[in-house]
Amino acid sequence: MIRLFLGIWLAIVTLLAFVLPMSANPSAWYHLPIIPGLEDKARILFFHVPTAWLSTVGFIASMVYGIRYLRKRDPEDDIKSASAAGVGFLFCILATVTGAIWAKFSWGTYWNWDPRQTSIFVLLLIYGAYFALRSAIDVEEKRATLSAAYAIIAAVVMPFFMFVMPRILASLHPQPVLNVQGKTEMNATMLVLLISSFAGFTGLASWMWNLEVRIQRIVMNSLSGLKGETRV
Amino acid sequence: MFDFLSSNPLYIVLIISLVVWGGIYIYMARLQRRVETLEKQNDSQR
Numbered sequence: 001m002i003r004l005f006l007g008i009w010l011a012i013v014t015l016l017a018f019v020l021p022m023s024a025n026p027s028a029w030y031h032l033p034i035i036p037g038l039e040d041k042a043r044i045l046f047f048h049v050p051t052a053w054l055s056t057v058g059f060i061a062s063m064v065y066g067i068r069y070l071r072k073r074d075p076e077d078d079i080k081s082a083s084a085a086g087v088g089f090l091f092c093i094l095a096t097v098t099g100a101i102w103a104k105f106s107w108g109t110y111w112n113w114d115p116r117q118t119s120i121f122v123l124l125l126i127y128g129a130y131f132a133l134r135s136a137i138d139v140e141e142k143r144a145t146l147s148a149a150y151a152i153i154a155a156v157v158m159p160f161f162m163f164v165m166p167r168i169l170a171s172l173h174p175q176p177v178l179n180v181q182g183k184t185e186m187n188a189t190m191l192v193l194l195i196s197s198f199a200g201f202t203g204l205a206s207w208m209w210n211l212e213v214r215i216q217r218i219v220m221n222s223l224s225g226l227k228g229e230t231r232v
Numbered sequence: 233m234f235d236f237l238s239s240n241p242l243y244i245v246l247i248i249s250l251v252v253w254g255g256i257y258i259y260m261a262r263l264q265r266r267v268e269t270l271e272k273q274n275d276s277q278r
Contacts, residue, residue, distance in 0.1 A: 003260075003261060003264070007253075007257045007261075010253060010257075011250060011253060011254075014246070014249050014250055014253060015246065015250070018242055018243070018245065018246035018249070019246070040242060043242075207260060207264075208260070211260070211263055211264060211267055214267050214271065215267055218267070218270050218271065218274060221274055222274075225277075
């Protein structure tokens with residue numbers, strides 16, 4: 001039932017994100033403000049920003065479960081950490097791709113090594129190396145320990161690439177949500193729609209994470225069954 | 233309909249986005265059911 005609600009919720013958010021009219025002077029409740037220089041292209045906000053945010057959440061969750069694994073040595077925490085990193089990585093790719101498509105129409109090129117693009121590219125490399133590390137080690141305990149330590153270090157470095165570097169270097173990336181003075185430039189309708197989109201995408205990410213954890217658990221139980229070990 | 237979509241390309245993007253979301257949703261729901269089946273099989277084998 002919750003899944004169905006999530007499906008309908010995100011469909012409505014998508015519909016409203018495209019259908020609500022933009023106006024220079026929003027007079028009706030359903031008007032979205034025109035952001036100078038972005039116009040209709042500002043609608044990407046409802047998809048690009050939640051994906052970027054959820055990649056951050058996924059990487060932090062990966063670190064939290066990494067810490068838990070190192071403290072308790074429970075294989076379940078390793079599965080949760082790796083699955084959270086997987087979901088975070090997926091949303092990081094989505095943020096990169098949606099941003100590149102937007103850049104083509106705003107900047108004239110898909111990729112121009114803007115500080116935002118460079119920092120997210122480095123982040124993708126960091127987490128790509130995480131999965132390379134996991135696939136390179138066969139011994140389960142050693143893999144879990146090393147990848148937990150890596151997840152912690154990667155998540156500590158992540159805010160620098162996600163939040164600090166793009167702000168200290170000159171970037172073409174717009175700040176429609178918060179400008180340099182930290183003032184919100186959205187009207188209530190846009191803000192409510194953005195928060196609804198955040199909620200919908202968070203639901204989708206947690207569904208993905210939940211499924212990934214359960215699948216990995218089944219794989220782990222099957223493998224331990226083959227080896228004649230106790231199941232989790 | 234075609235003329236309307238030709239003059240309003242934003243709605244083409246909307247339709248594509250909704251179709252993609254529908255596809256992802258159906259895939260996830262099917263995956264969920266398969267995982268539940270596998271979990272039941274796993275539990276009954278214990």
